[in-house]
Amino acid sequence: MQLTIDEYSKQFKMSKEMINSKLRAKKLNYIIDDSVTYIQVDDIPVQKEEKSEPVQEKRALTKPKTTVATVIALYQRENTQLKEKIMQLENKIDKLIDDKEQMLRDERDKIEQLYSKKDEQLKNILELVNTKMMLEHQDQTIHEVETLEKEEEIPETEPGIVELKEYLKTLNLRSYQRKVIKRRFLSVYDNDIRVVQKDGKLYLDFSKYDYSDLLSY
Template structure:
């Protein structure tokens, strides 16, 4: 005998899900004709088979009940999830902020150490500069102490030089001026001047500068040329 799926389920009081499961598990013989599935029934199912069918159907019903009893996702559930996620992100942000603060503190410590090092270098340089300035000031003070003595020596040298120059200037005189200083007649002065002019080329005592005749009384004796 062969039965359709509906007939089989009605006859054996079985659900279509259970029947399809048995067909897929190849626990029943069936044929397909013109897109219609027929179950081949050879004998009445035994009590064991009926018990298995009841057990399997009970499992199927229990599975459906479980699926139905699954809790639906509510707004409260979504909010709870968001709150948990928000708490996680806040904790992560706090950890990142702590790391940033630590990096900033480390950098500030490095900058302070570098600043202290630079200040120490400049402090040592300032000390060296102070020592140099002290030496310079000491040298200037010593030079100032020496300065009056040097000025005194220079002034003394200048005085001696001036005296020598004055003596030299008094002994080095123009012939015309010297003749004017003598108490002689004009004719006699002319004779003496002519005598000097005649001796100019041959006598080294006669000095000629800028067209004028000069006497160097400190070096030469002119008594023969000055006789009258």
């Protein structure tokens, strides 16, 4: 049997473009008569049944159309998942905040303990300083009493006793030399019984003692 291109297209549900492509590739037997192309067909019923089955199978495999309800259900499911993720993130954030606050509290306690120890140390240092000052004050008071007692023992009219400054003036010494000797006497008068102080002045008793070691220059 011979079918035109239009007839072949309707019979086998095939587009004209596909038919022309098969003709150019010589996959179909055809003849041209009076400028009309006729396609040779051997067995139409068999070909029709064979061709119709794949079409039906394709229709059976066609996906169902997406409805509005399906889209809404999909969005609701995604929204629920997002809410769960948001809740999980919020729980993690709350835990991080709690951990941070606990760390700050621990750090504050450590600082308070440190300052408490420093305060205790400072208190002990102040007590030591006060004790030392009291002892120094007592020593100074005792020294002043001893100095007064020592001064009272000086017999002003006793011969051989002379004031250091006046005695140094009688020596042939320079000014800086006299100052050096005077400083030497001042540094030892507390521990040397040969030197006596009264009214802020140092006295020497040549009738009893030798001062050559202190007067040497």
